[in-house]
Amino acid sequence: MRIVLDVWRQRSPREAGRFLRYEVPDLSEHMSFLEMLDVLNVRLVERGEEPVAFDSDCREGICGTCGFLVNGEAHGPLMNATICQTHLRHFRDGEVLRLEPWRAAAFPVRRDLVVDRSALDRIIAAGGYVSIRTGSAPEANALLVPKPEADRAMEAAACIGCGACVAVCPNASAALFTGAKISHLGLLPQGQPERARRVLTMGAQAAEEGFGHCTSIGECAAACPASIDLEVIARMNRDFLRAALSRREREPISTLSRSSLREPTAEP
Amino acid sequence: MEARPSIPTAFAPSHPRLDARIPSGPLPQKWERRRFEMKLVNPANKRKYTVIVVGTGLAGAAAAASLGELGYRVLSFCYQDSPRRAHSIAAQGGINAAKNYPNDGDSVERLFYDTVKGGDFRSREANVYRLAQLSVNIIDQCTAQGVPFAREYGGTLSNRSFGGALVSRTFYARGQTGQQLLLGAYQALMRQAAEGQVLLHPRTEMLELVVVEGRARGIVARDLVTGTISSHAADAVVLCTGGYGNLFYLSTNARGCNATAIWRAYRQGALFANPCYTQIHPTCIPRSGDYQSKLTLMSESLRNDGRVWVPKEKGDGRSPQEIPEGDRDYYLERMYPTYGNLAPRDIASRAAKLVCDQGRGVGPGGLGVYLDFSDAFERLGRKVLDERYGNLFEMYERITGDDPHRVPMRIYPAVHYTMGGLWVDYDLMSTIPGLFVAGEANFSDHGANRLGASALMQGLADGYFIVPYTVGDYLARGGLGRVDPSQGPFRDAEAVVAARLRRLLEVRGTRPVEVFHRALGNLLWNDCGMARSRGSLTQALAEIPRLRDEFWRDLRLVGTGEELNQDLERAGRVADYYELAELMCLDALEREESCGGHFRVEHQTEEGEALRHDDRFTHVAAWEWRGPGEKPVRHEEPLVFEAVPLQARSYK
Numbered sequence: 049m050r051i052v053l054d055v056w057r058q059r060s061p062r063e064a065g066r067f068l069r070y071e072v073p074d075l076s077e078h079m080s081f082l083e084m085l086d087v088l089n090v091r092l093v094e095r096g097e098e099p100v101a102f103d104s105d106c107r108e109g110i111c112g113t114c115g116f117l118v119n120g121e122a123h124g125p126l127m128n129a130t131i132c133q134t135h136l137r138h139f140r141d142g143e144v145l146r147l148e149p150w151r152a153a154a155f156p157v158r159r160d161l162v163v164d165r166s167a168l169d170r171i172i173a174a175g176g177y178v179s180i181r182t183g184s185a186p187e188a189n190a191l192l193v194p195k196p197e198a199d200r201a202m203e204a205a206a207c208i209g210c211g212a213c214v215a216v217c218p219n220a221s222a223a224l225f226t227g228a229k230i231s232h233l234g235l236l237p238q239g240q241p242e243r244a245r246r247v248l249t250m251g252a253q254a255a256e257e258g259f260g261h262c263t264s265i266g267e268c269a270a271a272c273p274a275s276i277d278l279e280v281i282a283r284m285n286r287d288f289l290r291a292a293l294s295r296r297e298r299e300p301i302s303t304l305s306r307s308s309l310r311e312p313t314a315e316p
Numbered sequence: 317m318e319a320r321p322s323i324p325t326a327f328a329p330s331h332p333r334l335d336a337r338i339p340s341g342p343l344p345q346k347w348e349r350r351r352f353e354m355k356l357v358n359p360a361n362k363r364k365y366t367v368i369v370v371g372t373g374l375a376g377a378a379a380a381a382s383l384g385e386l387g388y389r390v391l392s393f394c395y396q397d398s399p400r401r402a403h404s405i406a407a408q409g410g411i412n413a414a415k416n417y418p419n420d421g422d423s424v425e426r427l428f429y430d431t432v433k434g435g436d437f438r439s440r441e442a443n444v445y446r447l448a449q450l451s452v453n454i455i456d457q458c459t460a461q462g463v464p465f466a467r468e469y470g471g472t473l474s475n476r477s478f479g480g481a482l483v484s485r486t487f488y489a490r491g492q493t494g495q496q497l498l499l500g501a502y503q504a505l506m507r508q509a510a511e512g513q514v515l516l517h518p519r520t521e522m523l524e525l526v527v528v529e530g531r532a533r534g535i536v537a538r539d540l541v542t543g544t545i546s547s548h549a550a551d552a553v554v555l556c557t558g559g560y561g562n563l564f565y566l567s568t569n570a571r572g573c574n575a576t577a578i579w580r581a582y583r584q585g586a587l588f589a590n591p592c593y594t595q596i597h598p599t600c601i602p603r604s605g606d607y608q609s610k611l612t613l614m615s616e617s618l619r620n621d622g623r624v625w626v627p628k629e630k631g632d633g634r635s636p637q638e639i640p641e642g643d644r645d646y647y648l649e650r651m652y653p654t655y656g657n658l659a660p661r662d663i664a665s666r667a668a669k670l671v672c673d674q675g676r677g678v679g680p681g682g683l684g685v686y687l688d689f690s691d692a693f694e695r696l697g698r699k700v701l702d703e704r705y706g707n708l709f710e711m712y713e714r715i716t717g718d719d720p721h722r723v724p725m726r727i728y729p730a731v732h733y734t735m736g737g738l739w740v741d742y743d744l745m746s747t748i749p750g751l752f753v754a755g756e757a758n759f760s761d762h763g764a765n766r767l768g769a770s771a772l773m774q775g776l777a778d779g780y781f782i783v784p785y786t787v788g789d790y791l792a793r794g795g796l797g798r799v800d801p802s803q804g805p806f807r808d809a810e811a812v813v814a815a816r817l818r819r820l821l822e823v824r825g826t827r828p829v830e831v832f833h834r835a836l837g838n839l840l841w842n843d844c845g846m847a848r849s850r851g852s853l854t855q856a857l858a859e860i861p862r863l864r865d866e867f868w869r870d871l872r873l874v875g876t877g878e879e880l881n882q883d884l885e886r887a888g889r890v891a892d893y894y895e896l897a898e899l900m901c902l903d904a905l906e907r908e909e910s911c912g913g914h915f916r917v918e919h920q921t922e923e924g925e926a927l928r929h930d931d932r933f934t935h936v937a938a939w940e941w942r943g944p945g946e947k948p949v950r951h952e953e954p955l956v957f958e959a960v961p962l963q964a965r966s967y968k
Contacts, residue, residue: 059879060879076604076605076607078604078605079605079607080609080715082609083607083608083609086607086609086830087607089828089830089883090828090830090831092874093828093872093873093874093883094826094827094828094872096872096874097874098874098875099874099882099883101880101882103397104571105396105401105403105570105571105572106401106403106405106406106570106571107570107571107609107610107612108406108610108612108613108711109711109714110405110406110492110494110495111396111401111403111405111406111570112398112400112401113396113397113401126714128710129714133711133714133715134714135714135715135717137717158541158880159879159880162880164397165397165398166397166398166518168398169398169399169400169506169516169518172400172502172503172506173506173507173509173510174510176503176506177461177462177503177504177506177507178460178461178462178503179507180457180460180461180504181385182378182381182382182385182457182504182780182781182784183453183457183780183781184460185453185456185457185459185460185461186456186460187456188415188455188456188459188460188473189415189417189472189473191459191460192470192471192472193467193471194467194469194471195467195468195469195471198464198465198466198467198471201462201464202464202466202489202490202496205464205489205496205499206490206492206495208495209398209400209401232462232464233462236462236464238459238460238461238462239462304510309506309509309510309515309516
């Protein structure tokens with residue numbers, strides 16, 4: 049089969065980008081979408097042209113590395129799947145597809161379809177953990193967790209951190225991502241001691257990074273390849289309200305600066 | 317550096333540093349004893365030491381977080397855009413631990429025994445025993461972090477069975493155990509990052525190890541976004557960079573997984589142990605065409621309820637539902653009645669190859685066998701099975717377009733894991749002082765075959781519970797002066813790295829890197845894959861240098877080194893694969909026996925099982941680099957089996 053691609057090409061964060069059209073003939077419907085891009089890149093290099101930069105790693109939908117918009121849809125048309133798990137049999141022969149990177153102020157474009165998602169790491173660093181030192185854990189079965197709660201925590205913990213929720217949100221909000229971690233830990237007894245602090249610091253960090261606020265549109269949950277439920281945002285909001293009202297410490301919530309987790313690299 | 321006492325060994329090693337330094341005393345007390353012998357760093361001085369940890373998978377994230385908690389200054393590197401994406405995340409089935417919660421007779425002893433036997437008596441008893449001991453701490457640690465393991469209705473943790481064991485000792489989080497364990501370690505790492513204990517370097521690839529006065533003192537790395545090459549100095553370096561399965565091009569590894577860090581260390585003097593021990597996993601989705609970029613694993617846990625079969629007759633063209641029970645060969649149940657579908661990976665893979673070679677394989681090219689759930693659906697119902705394997709069924713359907721609820725899965729073996737890796741002593745230190753190696757990157761615990769659900773166990777044992785102690789001991793023994801990353805050996809290493817990149821860019825041939833990698837992978841799969849022979853290995857050893865010459869003559873890269881250039885990254889990795897591939901074939905050629913995943917067709921029993929030659933090969937082969945174009949030197953570390961007497965491995 050044959051696919052026509054309009055691909056966003058942008059050499060660096062400082063240069064302007066534009067769409068370029070590529071015809072990709074001689075494809076098999078059993079190919080994955082990214083294998084089609086591999087084929088395109090081999091052909092481009094053979095012609096001496098720059099290959100399309102795109103992120104991918106595990107290619108089985110779990111690492112969260114891949115992702116871009118296909119005709120405006122995050123990870124393409126398939127529900128609950130990443131683009132690496134999407135095969136060409138879901139497209140028509142000769143179809144024209146427009147590929148562009150995640151669009152959000154907090155996700156600067158690095159090159160072509162590659163964006164910088166380190167803002168998501170900083171949200172986790174702001175409080176998305178249980179403070180437990182290596183070696184200080186109690187016997188695992190000393191802590192009983194009802195199965196329904198454990199299952200719900202697992203559903204929230206399934207987030208792969210790909211950023212699709214941000215890319216499709218008109219507000220570029222990271223509420224689904226942040227809510228998923230807050231729900232995962234908030235549903236478990238292990239997460240209780242830091243529950244109030246966590247929601248305040250992670251929320252503040254998300255705002256600091258330039259993500260917008262949630263206005264309950266729901267695009268995020270529809271686009272999520274890991275089927276994270278919109279309910280996680282409701283849980284986060286409830287925790288936030290409770291924490292904000294009952295906060296004992298009055299000192300301001302501190303956030304991490306964009307460069308604080310790594311030594312700054314010199315831009316060329 | 318002050319030497320630490322170790323039991324005198326009867327043999328004189330042919331390499332001065334090839335001494336495992338196993339503590340004396342009975343197996344159960346060795347680790348306790350070792351920890352007591354360790355020197356401690358004054359807590360106030362810990363912040364004066366810098367430790368580099370390369371890789372952020374289970375071993376790397378756990379080590380970096382734990383070292384940070386202890387107060388060391390840690391520099392963490394990964395090629396991914398976030399530490400959370402390291403390939404441990406893709407592990408599906410579970411993690412073993414000798415908790416004996418199901419009350420079915422498990423113990424530290426039994427996990428130890430199963431692992432030594434599973435590894436076909438080619439691992440170090442003392443290391444494996446420690447691994448079994450630490451397994452229980454791992455479950456406690458991860459549970460406390462909030463890892464959402466599967467639970468029973470009473471609220472306790474749930475277990476399932478895995479290959480190579482008759483007890484249920486595998487803990488799991490749906491089919492996403494690796495993801496959840498890694499996120500636990502990643503979150504611990506990010507906590508240390510926020511506290512300033514760990515500095516993160518994502519999208520940064522280690523391209524050289526820097527050795528100063530015989531000790532590992534730093535690395536040279538390339539920022540993959542800007543192309544900037546920089547030096548980083550430290551008092552110790554820990555490599556947690558995973559295995560080298562991507563040598564074969566098609567494997568279950570992630571696209572970016574590579575061997576460059578361990579290969580650079582090898583070229584700097586670290587010995588490489590058992591490179592020929594590769595694991596071919598029996599249950600992967602068969603390849604569908606030449607364009608295929610990777611193979612997807614279907615968790616071994618599926619073999620708990622799925623039954624593996626092929627038609628009894630050659631060339632049976634009927635669809636699986638049309639083949640009556642009597643015309644099916646449930647070959648694992650037939651050949652290995654005790655373990656049945658839960659036979660270990662090497663054995664199950666070889667059996668699949670055997671029936672396909674007989675012409676009884678199914679699907680395109682006859683390269684597949686059925687994994688059938690119809691009995692289990694009848695016995696347990698769809699709801700129960702979907703709870704256990706739902707995401708795996710979905711994943712299979714997404715890739716193949718077939719629904720395993722209606723038709724049996726088709727599976728075929730694929731390269732999955734490498735038991736070989738850099739040689740390490742009991743402290744996980746390589747033959748270069750100050751260079752530690754943890755997780756899949758080292759060779760230590762799995763012998764010639766790894767049991768399912770043991771990789772996660774080993775990565776976390778190394779990262780949480782071994783490296784943080786042994787690195788501290790190394791630092792406390794002193795003798796480490798200051799090094800300046802802007803001078804001498806660092807500058808030289810930077811120049812070497814820059815020259816290598818320039819050389820790749822300046823080939824200006826005609827073929828993209830993808831084409832070269834695929835050709836090498838094909839060659840290795842055919843000649844050094846599931847079945848190896850003197851003939852095939854000799855042929856590969858002649859062919860690889862030819863492919864390498866072609867690569868250096870005809871590679872085409874577009875773009876520069878001063879920007880995000882993904883083909884340049886790959887080319888550097890593939891250049892190293894040619895050298896490692898040669899070492900792998902050489903090791904496979906010299907190991908004139910079959911053991912675990914290493915199957916030499918000349919060495920098999922009448923029934924086609926692996927035939928070891930304990931009199932000649934009860935040892936670790938540790939290879940030493942002697943320079944470009946020189947034949948590497950093979951050293952031996954003898955293996956002694958006291959607790960588990962050497963025996964022919966049987967799963968019948």
